[in-house]
Amino acid sequence: MAVSGRYCEGETESLTQHRQGSPRQPRWVHHRVGGWLPNDHSVLEKWLDKMISHVEDPSRIPKPFHPVIGEFKDFIERDPVIYMGFHQMFEQVPNKPPYDQDPTGTPQVRDYMLMLRLFNHIITTAPKYEEDDLVGFPINAILDWPMGTPAGLAMFCDPTVNEMFKKMFYVWSGFLSSADSCYVLSTDDDGWFGPKASAAIPDFADTFVCDPSKPYYGFASWDTFFTREFRPGKRPVLLPDDDDYINNACESTIYRIRTNIQANEYFWMKGEPYSLRLMFNNDSAADLFVGGTIYQAFLSALSYHRWHSPVNGKIVRTVLIPGTYYAESPAMGFQLDIIGASGTTIDSKTSATEIGDDGKPVPDPAGPNNSQGFITSTAARALIYIQADNPNIGLMCFMAIGMAEVSTNQITVQAGQVVKKGDQLGMFHFGGSTHCLIFRPETKITFVGDLPTDKNIDLNTPIAKIDK
Numbered sequence: 001m002a003v004s005g006r007y008c009e010g011e012t013e014s015l016t017q018h019r020q021g022s023p024r025q026p027r028w029v030h031h032r033v034g035g036w037l038p039n040d041h042s043v044l045e046k047w048l049d050k051m052i053s054h055v056e057d058p059s060r061i062p063k064p065f066h067p068v069i070g071e072f073k074d075f076i077e078r079d080p081v082i083y084m085g086f087h088q089m090f091e092q093v094p095n096k097p098p099y100d101q102d103p104t105g106t107p108q109v110r111d112y113m114l115m116l117r118l119f120n121h122i123i124t125t126a127p128k129y130e131e132d133d134l135v136g137f138p139i140n141a142i143l144d145w146p147m148g149t150p151a152g153l154a155m156f157c158d159p160t161v162n163e164m165f166k167k168m169f170y171v172w173s174g175f176l177s178s179a180d181s182c183y184v185l186s187t188d189d190d191g192w193f194g195p196k197a198s199a200a201i202p203d204f205a206d207t208f209v210c211d212p213s214k215p216y217y218g219f220a221s222w223d224t225f226f227t228r229e230f231r232p233g234k235r236p237v238l239l240p241d242d243d244d245y246i247n248n249a250c251e252s253t254i255y256r257i258r259t260n261i262q263a264n265e266y267f268w269m270k271g272e273p274y275s276l277r278l279m280f281n282n283d284s285a286a287d288l289f290v291g292g293t294i295y296q297a298f299l300s301a302l303s304y305h306r307w308h309s310p311v312n313g314k315i316v317r318t319v320l321i322p323g324t325y326y327a328e329s330p331a332m333g334f335q336l337d338i339i340g341a342s343g344t345t346i347d348s349k350t351s352a353t354e355i356g357d358d359g360k361p362v363p364d365p366a367g368p369n370n371s372q373g374f375i376t377s378t379a380a381r382a383l384i385y386i387q388a389d390n391p392n393i394g395l396m397c398f399m400a401i402g403m404a405e406v407s408t409n410q411i412t413v414q415a416g417q418v419v420k421k422g423d424q425l426g427m428f429h430f431g432g433s434t435h436c437l438i439f440r441p442e443t444k445i446t447f448v449g450d451l452p453t454d455k456n457i458d459l460n461t462p463i464a465k466i467d468k
Contacts, residue, residue, distance in 0.1 A: 048108060048141055055117045068171045069120045075164050076112055082161065086112040088151035109142055118142050123172040126181040126222040128190040129197040140326065147328040156326040157378070165325050173223070173408065173430055181222035182215075192225065193217060201302050207234055208304075227305055227427050235459040237422035243312055243390035245462040246445065247421050249398055250435050251304040252297035254453050261438075263290045278377035279399065279436075281321045285385070288395060291441035295463070296376070298403075298434040303456055306427040307400055309386065309419040310437060310463075311393060316385040318411045323380040323402075376401055376436060382409035384425050392466045397438040398425060422460045 054060075065073065076086045090110050109115055122138050146152040155161050175181055187193045193212075198204065208228045211218035219225040239245045261274050263286060274294055280286035299305060382400040400409045408429040413419065439445060444467040451463060 045108065051118055051121065051138075051142075052109070052114065055114075055121055063120060065116070065120050066123060066171065068168050069116055069123070072119070072164055072168060073113075073116055075160075079160075082155070082158070085151050085155040085158075089146035089149050089155055092149035092151050093145040108145070115142055119168065123168060124175055126176055126184045128184050129192050129194065129200075130190055143326055147326050153327060156324055156328070162322075162324050169325075169430075176222045176226075176430055178221055182219065184222065185216040185219055185225055207231060223429055227429060229306065230304060230459070235422075237420075237460045239462055240421050241312075243388070243393070244466045244468075246393070246437070246464040246466075247308075247310045248297075248457050248459055248461050248463045249310040249425070249437060250297065250299055250307055251456050251459045252299050252435065253456050254451060255296040255298050255434060257296070257447060258294045259292075260441075261289065261292055261294055263287065275377050276438075279381075279438075280383065281319070283319070285317075285397075289397065289438050289440055292443065293439045293441075293445060295437040295439075295447070296434060297457070299428070300456060304459065305429075305433065307384075307398065307425040307435065308459060309421055309423045309425055310398070311386060311388040311390070311396065312420050313386045313388040313393075313418075315413050315415055315417045315419060316387050316395065317383075317415050318385070318413065319383040320409060320411065321381050321383065324375075324378045325380075325402075327375070327378045375403065375434075379403065380409060382411050382426060384411060384413065386419065390466065392468070393443050394440060396440070396443065397436075399436040399438060400426065400428065401434045401436070402428065403433055 055063075076082055090112070093110070109118065119139065119142070122142075127138070140147075143152070143156075147156065184190075185192050189196065191197065193204070201207075204210070205212045205217070207230065209231055210228065216225075219228070235251075238247065258274060261276055263277050264275055276286040276289055277283075280289075376399070380402040384398040384400075385395060386398065387395050402409055409426065410429060411426040413423075413425050419425070445464045446467055447464045448462060451457060457463065
């Protein structure tokens, strides 16, 4: 499809102001959960600088905007409120280190035109494996600081903005589902079967269904690699017939466990309490779980992305709920009130807002990573209601939540289907993810006391037991 000449990445000069600066010390972000973004924020800034240098390289012939990026540009510029918001989200980022430049003194993204040019590059690429700067959320990396501004929150909660992102992600997911995305499935140094990736994912061929004798290990696309399956016997279902035990539904690390969950809470406040009615999209079924328990865990960028039944039972109902992609908890953003020392930690697995040298909170540089409680009410999610065979469990709900990028929730079961522990329920495609197991107040459970909180818990292993 031909593209008008005005949709060209080199058409409008970036508003970025070049400044000189000295290198800064690395800023470590301790809760880049799942490895989707680097722990050292300076590494992320260096990655972004490489992307900016690529699209602004004067020796390159300017790449015409893909039609969907041209549509995005028109979308921003034709609506006065959206146009204002996409200016203010960059203007509200403080014009001082560390927000204005990377460690080399090179400016970061400061206007929507540069943002669009970076999007234009990313939607025709697949993630490479880079040992020190794996960026599983490249769009998130571009929007990292704007997400923490009031204007950014307003824009990323706007339904029309999310619909525009959805159109762009449809194009990108098409690429990631095509054979053209296989170029990263190589044994090169930055390939997913190269020496560095093999060290990070040891025994890959023995663990996952693949064929190393075939090109790309037999995977037809980046997405088929991302949704790879375990080989039979690699994650056996433990205690398959003991209905008093609830098994792990995803290969995941505990984020947090909460009891006495309420119907309505200020889910955007510090601590991000769960708000059941919003999580369930105002479905009356939410009332059944008021006073109950939520177990939330996140999936690793390098791990396994399918969901499996934690109990023996029957599927009652399935629901897909659309949502936001980049709405971040206001408690993690700029322009908050000063928080005292006692308020700098939420709990063992939730990064609170860091306090800067000026006494004001530093925004969450991990984007939706540290807003996992918040996004249970705002992001795209899939709900699977299961009537457990054990009456002491009864009705429970598995909730899959997409985190940023093109993370797509695919349900593979249907109402009325009988499931056993370990049977597949669905999968995430393309991007980051977290999930919840939600129990009614009548379900009295005790979680296994020695569950690790700093690494994945194997799929299909017991995580909780019914109290009798």
